[in-house]
Amino acid sequence: DIQMTQSPPTLSASLGDRVTLTCRASQSIGTSLAWYQQKPGKVPTFVLYVTSHLQSGVPSKFSVSGSGTHFTLTIYSLQPDDFATYYCQQYHSYPWTFGQGTKVEIK
Amino acid sequence: QVQLQESGPGLVKPSGTLSLTCGVSGGSVKTNNWWSWVRQSPGQGLEWIGDVFHTGSSHYNPSLMSRLSISVDRSKNQFSLTLTSVTAADTAVYYCARDIGVGGVPHAVWGQGILVTVSS
Numbered sequence: 121d122i123q124m125t126q127s128p129p130t131l132s133a134s135l136g137d138r139v140t141l142t143c144r145a146s147q148s149i150g151t152s153l154a155w156y157q158q159k160p161g162k163v164p165t166f167v168l169y170v171t172s173h174l175q176s177g178v179p180s181k182f183s184v185s186g187s188g189t190h191f192t193l194t195i196y197s198l199q200p201d202d203f204a205t206y207y208c209q210q211y212h213s214y215p216w217t218f219g220q221g222t223k224v225e226i227k
Numbered sequence: 228q229v230q231l232q233e234s235g236p237g238l239v240k241p242s243g244t245l246s247l248t249c250g251v252s253g254g255s256v257k258t259n260n261w262w263s264w265v266r267q268s269p270g271q272g273l274e275w276i277g278d279v280f281h282t283g284s285s286h287y288n289p290s291l292m293s294r295l296s297i298s299v300d301r302s303k304n305q306f307s308l309t310l311t312s313v314t315a316a317d318t319a320v321y322y323c324a325r326d327i328g329v330g331g332v333p334h335a336v337w338g339q340g341i342l343v344t345v346s347s
Contacts, residue, residue, distance in 0.1 A: 121289070154332040156273070163322065164265075164273065166335045207273055211333050215288045216275040 122146050122210050126219035132227040133198055141193045141222045143208035148188045152212035155184060155193050158221075159204045167193075167206070198224070229254035231323050231338035239317075239345050245310040249323030249338055256299055257281045261326045262306045263333055264297065266319040267340075274319075278326075278333070279306055313345045 123146035133139050143153065151169075158164040168182055181196040195202055203226055208219040235247035249262070256262060263278035277287040279297045287295050291310065299306040310317060320342050324334035 154334075156334070158273075163337045163340055164334070165337065166327075166332055169332050209273075209275075209333065211331075214286045215277075216333050218273045218275065220272045 121215055122149060122213060122217050124208055124210055124217050124219035126206075126208055126222045128222060129220070130223045130225060132225050134227045135198055135200065137198045138194065138196050139198060139224060141195075141206055141224075143186075143191045143193070143219050145189045145191075145210055145212075149210045149212035151187050152210055153184075153186070153191050154209045154211065155182075156207045156209065157204045158207065164207065195224070229325060229336055231325065231336060233321060233323050233338045233341040235341060235343070237342060237344060239313055239343060240347055241314055241345055243313055243345075245308070245313050245317060245343055245345070247308045247321055247323075247341060247343070248305050249307070250303075250305045251325075252304075256304050256306060257301055259329045261329065261333065262299065263324045263326070264308045265322045265324055265334060267322070268316075268319045271319075275333070276308065276321075315345050317343070318345045319343060 125144045127142045154169045155167045156164045157167050183194045205221045205223045207221045230252045232250045239245045261278040264276035277297045279285040279299050294311045296309040320340045322340045323338040325336040326333045327335035
């Protein structure tokens with residue numbers, strides 16, 4: 121199985137900050153990586169994937185980059201609605217695997 | 228807009244069988260999409276369980292494969308998950324989901340989730 125590792129586990133930031141979340145794969149996955157957002161007690165939602173396709177309705181303040189084994193998700197100008205846990209997932213080869221998540225919290 | 232809704236028992240006894248169904252509305256299961264199950268144990272991250280295509284082709288998480296079955300019922304426009312010999316470790320919120328299209332993001336559309344507790 122491909123292992124996905126996210127860092128940091130928790131990220132404390134202030135409103136208006138730009139933050140970068142990292143996701144690493146244990147082997148190359150090309151660009152087959154998706155990011156999901158989950159707020160406490162809510163259903164996860166698909167945010168975007170590495171070809172920079174934003175899910176419909178997702179603000180352009182989110183951007184992704186990377187290929188192979190190293191990926192980043194950047195959120196520009198954090199707003200209250202952005203404080204959540206973000207998960208990366210590879211869909212290069214079965215079984216699909218998630219990272220353990222990065223919680224973005226208010227400093 | 229396709230919508231998904233999980234249904235099934237919220238409580239299952241240890242060593243019993245967990246059976247859930249995901250009803251699909253606003254669309255058909257007979258499309259070029261993979262229909263999947265994901266679970267989340269209390270306070271934990273997401274775990275991919277498996278998926279199924281409308282032809283019946285499926286993939287399973289190896290960690291669950293010996294206990295798992297995922298099937299599709301095209302006549303009822305739904306797909307199902309069956310997990311046998313459950314233990315407390317199977318207590319989780321179970322989500323059904325649909326991909327964005329074959330070869331694409333696995334979970335673009337999610338159901339609301341159903342909490343299943345394994346307890347006597």
